[in-house]
Amino acid sequence: FLYFLVGSNQAQTKHRVLKIDRTEPKDLVIIDDKHVYNHQEVRELLSRLDLGNRTKIGQKGSSGLSRAVSAFGIVGFVRFLEGYYIVLITKRRKMADIGGHSIYKIEDTSMIYIPNDSVRITHPDEARYCQFLFTCFPFSDTYSYDLSHSLQYNLTLLQRPYELWSSAASSAEEEVHTQSKQDSFDIFEDEGLPTQVVYGLQNEPYYKYVWNGKLLERVKDIVHHDWLMYIIHGFCGQSKLLIYGRPVYITLIARRSSKFAGTRFLKRGANCEGDVANEVETEQIVHDASVMSFTAGSYSSYVQVRGSVPLYWSQDISTMMPKPPIRLDQADPYAHVAALHFNQMLQRFGSPIIILNLVKKREKRKHEKILSEELYPAVINLNQFLPPDHWIDYIAWDMARYTKSKLCNVLDRLSMIAENVTGVLRTNCVDCLDRTNTAQFMVGKCALAYQLYALGMIDKPKLQFDTDCVRLFEELYEDHGDTLSLQYGGSQLVHRVKTYRKIAPWTQHSKDIMQTLSRYYSNAFSDADRQDAINLFLQVYQPLESKPHLWELPTDFYLHQRSTMALPQERRSYTLWWSEGTLSYLPVPYDEVTCEDNMRKMKVKRVNRFDESIDIYTEFFKPYELTSFDDTFCIAMTNSAREFMPKTVGVDPSPFTVRKPEETGKSVLGNKSSKEETLLQRKTAASAPPPPSEEAITSTSEDDSEEDRDDDGSVSQRSTPIKLLTESGESARTQERLSFHHRPIFLKWISSLHPPTETFLPPSSSLPRREPVSCFTEDSIYAVCPPQADRDSRDVFESHVMTGQGQMRALCRDDMLMYREYVKNRYM
Structure with missing residues (x-):
């Protein structure tokens, strides 16, 4: 008579559990213990629940826990004339990557009825409402980036000085997760190394552009915010x-x-x-x-x-x-x-x-x-x-x-x-x-x-x-x-x-x-x-x-x-x-200024510097998965050199060179097989609704x-x-x-880079100065003078060679701290 919803991070090292009561015919009862389980703990929990729900031999009833569906997130909870449904994301496709944050397009969803059949109160018009909700919409979602706000808004928050958030940081709800000696065995407990802490900001979405805000309204104050996904x-x-x-x-x-x-x-x-x-x-x-x-x-x-x-x-x-x-x-x-x-x-x-x-x-x-x-x-x-x-x-x-x-x-x-x-x-x-x-x-x-x-x-x-x-x-x-x-x-x-x-x-x-x-x-x-x-x-x-x-x-x-x-x-x-x-803050938008109204919309989070929730490297590269280069998004996305540049020899590779229509690479792509063309052609979100002949x-x-x-x-x-x-x-x-x-x-860069004359000369202060880090001489084809490496580079190379020969250098304090946090986040 319960649904157990188990959620995890991408590496499946941290888990949360939601309990949904199925005995209420028309009410939504959700229990969130707010506890973070590791992989072993959640396996033991599910094993105990499975054994406790098994019936004795010869009795009719449940045979323990059974997996209902696997999903990528919760769209929300909705009720028509009977009980509540939970809407889950069952199929997605990566569409973009911004600063290491992945953005997905929702391609399919599943709606599961929550109340048990024994308490279900049927209504003849329920099925018609369900058909309405299953109408396909091209929605986009992300786990770590706020899509309802602009990039300028999201980055403006990070540029504010820490003193503005110090009072909120002292009363932050989420402190660094520390385990007692009774809970786990810490092999580094005698090292005396301090825990490095960073502060992050969590802002409210701009609900005008959020489409599942009403579907999450009943649970957003009950469950942990990690369960909430605004699309x-x-x-x-x-x-x-x-x-x-x-x-x-x-x-x-x-x-x-x-x-x-x-x-x-x-x-x-x-x-x-x-x-x-x-x-x-x-x-x-x-x-x-x-x-x-x-x-x-x-x-x-x-x-x-x-x-x-x-x-x-x-x-x-x-x-x-x-x-x-x-x-x-x-x-x-x-x-x-x-x-x-x-x-x-x-x-x-x-x-x-x-x-x-x-x-x-x-x-x-x-x-x-x-x-x-x-x-x-x-x-x-x-x-x-x-x-x-x-x-x-x-x-x-x-x-x-x-x-x-x-x-x-x-x-x-x-x-x-x-x-x-x-x-x-x-x-x-x-x-x-x-x-x-x-x-x-x-x-x-x-x-x-x-x-x-x-x-x-x-x-x-x-x-x-x-x-x-x-x-x-x-x-x-x-x-x-x-x-x-x-x-x-x-x-x-x-x-x-x-x-x-x-x-x-x-x-x-x-x-x-x-x-x-x-x-x-x-x-x-x-x-x-x-x-x-x-x-x-x-x-x-x-x-x-x-x-x-x-x-x-x-x-x-x-x-x-x-x-x-x-x-x-x-x-x-x-x-x-x-x-x-x-009016008092114009031309700066009021939503981006530091005032009491905007400060109330922010929550300060205090997390470990090596925590996976703020580890962009782990989220982007996924070192725990075996992937192929051909399947990575950055290679499969639309590429100007592959799809637009001519394939003939001696063509200027610059994407800013004017070309004739017959010189584009699109004509070359037309001769490829349909499988290759599907791989190379993006067609982003335009493929969401059915073709015009059907809709x-x-x-x-x-x-x-x-x-x-x-x-x-x-x-x-x-x-x-x-x-x-x-x-x-x-x-x-x-x-x-x-x-x-x-x-x-x-946006000052637009007006500052637009001089009144027709000649555009890049001002020296606006362009980033890109200086070479290495100097190479014009050597002949018979003799090459190797470039001189600096002292730090030679130290890194010598340490690498010595390690390969079995002579490891002594670990410093920073190395021990980094390794300790990695082991604790990964295995404890």
């Missing part, structure tokens, strides 16, 4: 850029918001709390993979956001139309919902916040223009209460109209916008899919150039198209866009980067038509079931026998708009629309090729107090340069 929904992909053999990892992480989440036509605009539909935070991390750790390595991160227009608006899908009309559901003259949304951004990202609005501005019948006419006055209203240094920048640009011009280059214009961005960019169109993904790619391409420049990999912050580097980055971004489009719109991208470059092959048009039809089918027939699955997984709707079933609700509007069911207890100011303390798709606001045929290719632009694009004549529009006020921001 995100979105995308994770990583590729390796080889620069003359030097590995540089480019990682793309997309975090989809769990607030106001749903499918395309069923979730538009914002809710009463300022959460917008299809809100995704995309972070690109570039780091030199030659050095693994965060403390000694070189890391760079850039974040941008996409999300629906923060207004009360929706589209009527009661009629079968490819483009349902846009309607404003509620008047908001004081921009209250927009204020709530941008207050969240100021707290998380600081200032300035830059809006790139890509919706259409000139239409024969007003459709998308309705949103621009409402968003622009809302930003004007909010800015009049902010200091000028922290104004919200607003850029309105009709990208779809500009694309139709034969004389204008869309990507050049996006590059101009990206060059002037000095903060976090928030991009939106109507769906935040095709146009938004291309715009984010161009901004990310510009940021990638500055990241490589700051790492000392290139001499100018410029990257050209048709280079191995940009092709690798473009493929990564298209996988990112396909995945996000499948989650929200039901299909892959309709318009890609090649479409806007106008170099897409003629076969791409037929694929676009199929994606459009698939998207339309998905929105019409399957979006409602997907929305129900999301509401059930996020526990927005919790089944009760006294309430209507989920599939019986005419709308889920009241589930996401909480203010409609109760009067607000606190009315926010329309003028002081930001949270207390946010349907949309086409409306993103498919702009059928509209405005009588309009020319120029774009009307207006000048506003918020630095809109300036209105100019027809001849000046194609050559217009954008002008923004450059302000100091928290």
Whole structure:
């Protein structure tokens, strides 16, 4: 009548045990003794439990313990109309590695019913709810890295001085694990060596991007935090850029918001709390993979956001139309919902916040223009209460109209916008899919150039198209866009980067038509079931026998708009629309400053310096496992030299050399067997949902090729107090340069590395100084002068030779300390 859940570390040297009561039909009873067992202790415990649960000969009943399932982690606990289920991760795939921390994609889960059959109370609708929860979502998880926060946030905590945490460290809950003489035999107890202690920080996740927070809510205060695994929904992909053999990892992480989440036509605009539909935070991390750790390595991160227009608006899908009309559901003259949304951004990202609005501005019948006419006055209203240094920048640009011009280059214009961005960019169109993904790619391409420049990999912050580097980055971004489009719109991208470059092959048009039809089918027939699955997984709707079933609700509007069911207890100011303390720390984000509110979210852990929980080497290299080089993730991931560099002799190996399309390595890969191609091709998280032919798709606001045929290719632009694009004549529009006020921001390296002139010279203070550690002379082919080794190197070599001859040197104090801690952690 009990479930025993045994968890261990990767080396299986430390174990914890959870006891789950199965006699309660509708309650969840979990017991965690918080004790850490070694391998021998947990074997003895399970053996005693097995013997104690065996029945006598001739009696019916249990025959002892039996293994139910093996899993990689707990997603959470959920209850519908009967008892509780436990959701376990049964299949995973490694997707990325950041600073030695592995990030996995969840590929399969298992849901196990907890109550025993003898106490089970059945309900006829239970099976239907179970089918909803089994809908596949591409989730990502990790054991040791906080995916809900950005890299900047995670590393900022470690840079704070120890004095700030000294009071918390003295009252830390977890002290160094010491065993008494009665518990174990310590062969080093007479050495008198001190125990080396380090302090670490454990912060709370950012629950806006955590998707299983509600599933863990019942147990997070009962069980040890090692049992809790917070997962995100979105995308994770990583590729390796080889620069003359030097590995540089480019990682793309997309975090989809769990607030106001749903499918395309069923979730538009914002809710009463300022959460917008299809809100995704995309972070690109570039780091030199030659050095693994965060403390000694070189890391760079850039974040941008996409999300629906923060207004009360929706589209009527009661009629079968490819483009349902846009309607404003509620008047908001004081921009209250927009204020709530941008207050969240100021707290998380600081200032300035830059809006790139890509919706259409000139239409024969007003459709998308309705949103621009409402968003622009809302930003004007909010800015009049902010200091000028922290104004919200607003850029309105009709990208779809500009694309139709034969004389204008869309990507050049996006590059101009990206060059002037000095903060976090928030991009939106109507769906935040095709146009938004291309715009984010161009901004990310510009940021990638500055990241490589700051790492000392290139001499100018410029990257050209048709280079191995940009092709690798473009493929990564298209996988990112396909995945996000499948989650929200039901299909892959309709318009890609090649479409806007106008170099897409003629076969791409037929694929676009199929994606459009698939998207339309998905929105019409399957979006409602997907929305129900999301509401059930996020526990927005919790089944009760006294309430209507989920599939019986005419709308889920009241589930996401909480203010409609109760009067607000606190009315926010329309003028002081930001949270207390946010404005005083700008441009630094409030979430990253050292204040009492943020200090309460941290827990200080006191652990042994050699403890496996902080041993990056053991976690990454896994010395306790027998592995093959061909199966390692760093070799199997997408590689610029293997997949993009031409295979002909005499080719420049630089990934920054412009190549012709027929020179790429992709054509060579096409001749390989399907097994080799599967090994070499990553396809990251885009393979999570079923193909578009099985799961349907949309086409409306993103498919702009059928509209405005009588309009020319120029774009009307207006000048506003918020630095809109300036209105100019027809001849000046194609050559217009954008002008923004450059302000100091928290990511200082972007503005400091951007001089006002067109010539980019790397400042000596910003580039890491890489000096050779050895000097080699220009020897002839007949005689070689060996380099001189320093004294330390000779000592190491002599010690190695003497050890091989049986003459070991005396162990010093540090050696004894290290060996003692290794033996205690491994075997005691």
